[in-house]
Amino acid sequence: MSKRRIGARESxxxxxxVLTVGSVVMIFPFVWQLIMSLxxxxxxISIPPSFWPSEFKPENYLNVFDRVxxxxxxxxxxxxxxxxxxxxxxxxSMAGYAFARMYFPFKGVVLxxxxxxxxxxxxxxxxxxxxIIQGLGWLNTVIGIAAPGIFSAFGTFMMRxxxxxxxxxxxxxxxxxxxxxxxxxxxxxxPLAKPGLSALAIITVLWSWNDLLWPLIVATSAESMxxxxxxxxxxxxxxxxxxxxxxxxxxxxxxxxxxxxxxxxRRVIDxxxxxGLK
Amino acid sequence: MTSxxxxxxxxxxxxxxxxxxxxxxxxxxxxxxxxxxxxxLPLFVGxxxxxxxxxxxxxxxxxxEWGPFGDSEWVGLDNYxxxxxxxxxxxxxxxxxxxxxxxxxxxxxAIYFASLLNRPGLRxxxxxxxxxxxxxxxxxxxxxxxxxxxxxGDFGILNYALSLIGIDGPAWLSTEGVALxxxxxxxxxxxxxxxxxxxxxGMKGIPVELYEAASLDGATRWKQFTTITVPLLTPSxxxxxxxxxxxxxxxFDLLYALMGTQNPAIDKTQSVVYYFFTNIKTGDNxxxxxxxxxxxxxxxxxxxxxxxxxxxxxxxV
Numbered sequence: 001m002s003k004r005r006i007g008a009r010e011s012x013x014x015x016x017x018v019l020t021v022g023s024v025v026m027i028f029p030f031v032w033q034l035i036m037s038l039x040x041x042x043x044x045i046s047i048p049p050s051f052w053p054s055e056f057k058p059e060n061y062l063n064v065f066d067r068v069x070x071x072x073x074x075x076x077x078x079x080x081x082x083x084x085x086x087x088x089x090x091x092x093s094m095a096g097y098a099f100a101r102m103y104f105p106f107k108g109v110v111l112x113x114x115x116x117x118x119x120x121x122x123x124x125x126x127x128x129x130x131x132i133i134q135g136l137g138w139l140n141t142v143i144g145i146a147a148p149g150i151f152s153a154f155g156t157f158m159m160r161x162x163x164x165x166x167x168x169x170x171x172x173x174x175x176x177x178x179x180x181x182x183x184x185x186x187x188x189x190x191p192l193a194k195p196g197l198s199a200l201a202i203i204t205v206l207w208s209w210n211d212l213l214w215p216l217i218v219a220t221s222a223e224s225m226x227x228x229x230x231x232x233x234x235x236x237x238x239x240x241x242x243x244x245x246x247x248x249x250x251x252x253x254x255x256x257x258x259x260x261x262x263x264x265x266r267r268v269i270d271x272x273x274x275x276g277l278k
Numbered sequence: 279m280t281s282x283x284x285x286x287x288x289x290x291x292x293x294x295x296x297x298x299x300x301x302x303x304x305x306x307x308x309x310x311x312x313x314x315x316x317x318x319l320p321l322f323v324g325x326x327x328x329x330x331x332x333x334x335x336x337x338x339x340x341x342x343e344w345g346p347f348g349d350s351e352w353v354g355l356d357n358y359x360x361x362x363x364x365x366x367x368x369x370x371x372x373x374x375x376x377x378x379x380x381x382x383x384x385x386x387x388a389i390y391f392a393s394l395l396n397r398p399g400l401r402x403x404x405x406x407x408x409x410x411x412x413x414x415x416x417x418x419x420x421x422x423x424x425x426x427x428x429x430x431g432d433f434g435i436l437n438y439a440l441s442l443i444g445i446d447g448p449a450w451l452s453t454e455g456v457a458l459x460x461x462x463x464x465x466x467x468x469x470x471x472x473x474x475x476x477x478x479x480g481m482k483g484i485p486v487e488l489y490e491a492a493s494l495d496g497a498t499r500w501k502q503f504t505t506i507t508v509p510l511l512t513p514s515x516x517x518x519x520x521x522x523x524x525x526x527x528x529x530f531d532l533l534y535a536l537m538g539t540q541n542p543a544i545d546k547t548q549s550v551v552y553y554f555f556t557n558i559k560t561g562d563n564x565x566x567x568x569x570x571x572x573x574x575x576x577x578x579x580x581x582x583x584x585x586x587x588x589x590x591x592x593x594x595v
Contacts, residue, residue: 015394016402022391023409026467030412032435033424045433091321098317102310110322117329121528121577123554123570127339127563128332151324181313210417212531213551217558232419232535235426243427250420261415265408268415272472273479 030258037061037247044243060248067242068230068249069223076219077226077253079142080149081208087150088204089197096159097185101171111160117153122213130217140224145215149208155200158275162196163189199271209257227253339567346561357568367569369546370553371576377462377549378526384466385518388473393507395474396481407478411471418468422535425464426451429536451537454546461532461547468532469525473518480514481507512592520584527577530555550576 032051036044037060039053064070098104099111129148138144166189174184190197215229222230231253235246261268340357342350361367391410395403413421428435431449440447450460484507492502508515530551537544548556550573557566 012397012400015397015400019391019394019406023406026409026412026471029421029424029428030416032428033421036427044427047433047438049433049435049438091324094317095321098314102314102317104311104314104318107314110318113330114322114325117325117333119578119581120329120333121524121570121573123551123566124336124574125329125332127558127567127570128335129328130558131335132328132332148324148328151321151328153325153329156321181310182316185317206415210419210531212419212534213555216534216555228417228419231417231423232531235419235423235535235538246423247427250417250423254417254420257415257417258412261412262408265411266404269407269411269475272411272414273475 033247033251037244037251039244041241041243044247057244060244061252063242063245064249064252067245068234070227070230070249070252072223073225073227073230076142076145076224077209077228077256080146080211080215080226081205083143083146084149084208085201085204087146088152088155089201091150092152092155092159092200093190093193093197094185095156096161097163097189099156099160100163101168101189102181114153114156118157126214126217129214133218138218140219140221142224145218145224145226146208148214149204149211152204155204158200159193159196162193166192195274198267199274202268202271203275205260206257336567336570339564340571342564342567344561344563350564353564357565360565361568361572366545366548367550367553367572370548370550371572373458373547374527374529374549374551374576377458377465377529378523380459380462381465381469381522381526382519384470385473385515385522387466388470388477388518389508389511389515391470392474392477392481393503395478407475410474413468414471416468418531419535421468422464422532425536429460452541452543454543457537457541457543457547461529461536464532464536465526465529469522473522476518476521477511477514480511484510509593513594516584516588516592520581523580523584524577527551527573527580 035052038056038058039050040055040057043050043053099107125148133139133144133147136144138147170188170192171184174188179187209226210228211226212228212232215226216232219225219229222233225233231250234249339350341352341354343353343356344350394400395406427433429450431437431447431452434447434450436450437447448456451457488506488510489502492506497505528551529549533544533547533549533552534555537547541547544552550569554566554569554573557563557569
């Protein structure tokens, strides 16, 4: 017995080494970005590479506000993320519950139509979506960027699977007490659905904040873009001259989600694992 | 899909069984319709407007050609015929397939790291998990900025590291052929955390007793890994592979953010979605719509292929 335990500890040493090396590779770009965003351009382009600024320039972060309409892009990102997340939580949980527990005509057909979308790559509906947004006069608006993402086939499917896993006895009891469908949903099922709801919220926040292709199509003016598109257009066209400022801008763009993740890492990871298992 | 069908039967059966004959079931059916409309209609209207109708409309667009003022004209199969002879499209498809193949190389890596993380008695597992997951939550457009500098041919860290062992590295992101590999490496770096979490959750479902019995029989760690872990993990591996293929076929963010629009190598490195995007931006909407349909067909073919092949290697317990 003791021999086996020693054996296990020995081979775990290798695991620690490999995992540590892997973790360093994963984290290095973030750390290096943070350090270099505080340095000078000469630091970034120095040969051999430097790993510490020759001179600290925190004002790189302030310069971002001169070069990019950062604040308005930040609020666009917040806006589309909040609208999509709240919208999906409400619509997907209600529809998911109905598909899991209610009886109505054509239920199977309607569900199949919604699930079929999961198989269709976004490029197939982007262009007509663009025309609809254009027709509604919503180009370059927060609601225009957020709108299609409010309605999620994936979220509906996920919530349906979740509700199907909950015991039906609870509803039967409430129904006998005279509660209607909405009361059962609101007072009994929704509180039980918190793990599913938080997983859906996490995925929607990540996806909305980082989404790039659709905002690049709908938003053409810099002020109306979310941060993802703002950063991408800032760095994609012309030759780069001020690396530290760009690194600072990129840092600021991804910081909210990174901080949120670091605070709630357990929940985020469990939520994503949850969505994958369904 | 199968498991959900099984669950549906499992849930529906007890709910239907205690219902008294006739009346009640039908009455409930009637009363549910009103509530079902309240619960499903808001979502379904949105889905129909923003997804179902656009899919039909896109198909129609793919048979049209667009003028500069948004006017369109029916051209039949012209777009598809042009696509069939379009060398850029051919190249884009090959690039997309190559990128997806490279991305799939990250799956064994994720299996290996997940098996390390799931070792009994391993400490700091949570810390490692957080580190590996970090790239997955980072905005691709933003983190690409750092990778552009790491990959830089003149002052990049990668070439500096290579020079220490006597290798003269290329300008990674602007050299044809090399650029796609460089982008795929970042793609693997990003997806590793997601794959790791899914696979690690799958590994937790494997009964410990199997490993205990195997080690009593004197099986080495490697033997246990190949005869217990991998075979019992095939459903998770399958899921991760399907997700990877779909993600690979969709690659756009990384190409756009890493390479930029002015990159001389972009024409030879672009993916199908990138080509779709270029055509949208230049107003060739009919052509873009046809590319969309081709992407749909490609994804469809590969998904069906994967599900067919799955029977040969995935073991469900």
